[in-house]
Amino acid sequence: MMELVCPAGTPAAMRAAVEAGAHAVYCGFADETNARNFPGLNFSTEEMASGIAGAHARGAKVLVALNTFPRAGGEELWHRRLADAEAAGADAVILADMGLLAHAAEHHPRMRRHLSVQAAAANPDAINFYAEAFGVQRVVLPRVLTVDEIAAINREIDVETEVFVFGGLCVMAEGRCSLSSYATGKSPNMNGVCSPASHVAYAEEGQDLAARLGGFTIHRTPKNQPAPYPTLCKGCFSSGDQTGHVFEDPVSLDAKHLIPALAKAGVTALKIEGRQRSRAYVGEVVRTFRAAVEAVAAGRPMPEGALARLSEGQAATAGAYAKTWR
């Protein structure tokens, strides 16, 4: 069966994911070592240790994301967190930075290393380099590849691949987008946040809801229409004679129906995005996807059911897996 890798932004979400059938959960510490460094989220050192013990007791693995890029002169925090993850019993760490990968390979050789999507390794040469140089055993592929491209990659590499199947979409090759820093001074790679809530303001203006990021209006939504979060790349902009979602629509990914094709393409693990979401969301999405991977493994048809109401913009897309770019 394909491995289902599920988000846990809090210990409660971790419990919800495991009880709902997650084979593995991924989570991070409550600091800048983690690309989901949001207010009220993440794990203290003690919560990480007890969470991992609880997950292991129920047969689930825990992957610890240390997937930001250490600041020059600040590496010590990332190194300490690697040691904390190993001491807590993590089954693997998810890393993006080459220096941190090298440090982990040297000082924590027994802990599995996964390559984060933030590293944006999107071709066999890059992946093979990470595997040879740092002993990476799994790579999380960026959300820019088609199923055929994933199959082509898998034919030329020896490490496992993990792909996103559900949740918020980051449309760039991750790790290379600094859009958010132009409006807020903060970006995923440096601060673990994209379009951070600290720079978001909503205002009811007449019948409309205006969503601003760093003072720029990103969306204006009429009454009774779904209101997306003002993520910069999903904003409504004017460019030349075009006004609209110039980069990407405010929709999220749902590739459930592509699971059989992804299995055929040689993918090992399926990842659900959403460490910033509630335990209600995590429980519902994980249950749905666990039923789907079981059906695929048993050769049964995919169970029906849609999760669109949980999605941003309340609409879903198959993303780049079957994408035509603008």
Place this chain on the structure above:
Amino acid sequence: MTDHAPTIPRLPPLLGQAMRPLPLLPLTVTLSALSRRLAKRHPGMFRRLGEHGNKRFALDPTDLPMVFLMDLRGGRVRLSAHRKAPAAEARIAGPIAAFLGMMHGAYDGDALFFSRDLVVEGDTSAVLALRNAIDDAELDLTEELADLAGPMAGFLRAAVAQAEKQSGVVLHRVDTLAGGWA
């Protein structure tokens, strides 16, 4: 499973109107007892708020004739009920069922926000921190109140179960795990 937004029950306007003349004092007394209890039993929830743990949150159930204030300034938790919107760093508004359903693990906060059942104003970071902290605390309002009710707990639980059935409002935690985790 459905692809439609969950219909968040709204209390009938008549009920709201009928509650308007009721004094707020008994409610505020219960809320103070509840806030002391939450602070004692769920310290992790307040720790999780981090830098936002000294702010005021106005919780505005739009189908009730009152606004609740959660005041965390000075390292204390104070809950109170008000007729008019009190000053606060952040305001969250929506049907009372949305607040209770979110707190009890039945609804996802982001989904309620995308569907505009919930509206946020002011300090968005503080609201996110509060939502995440409450979600992690796995609260059960009925059980917290039942513990406060002493010998009346049985009656309270039965009344709540009835109210829940009649109104569709989620009044207890829905995802209680068998045995729980250590």
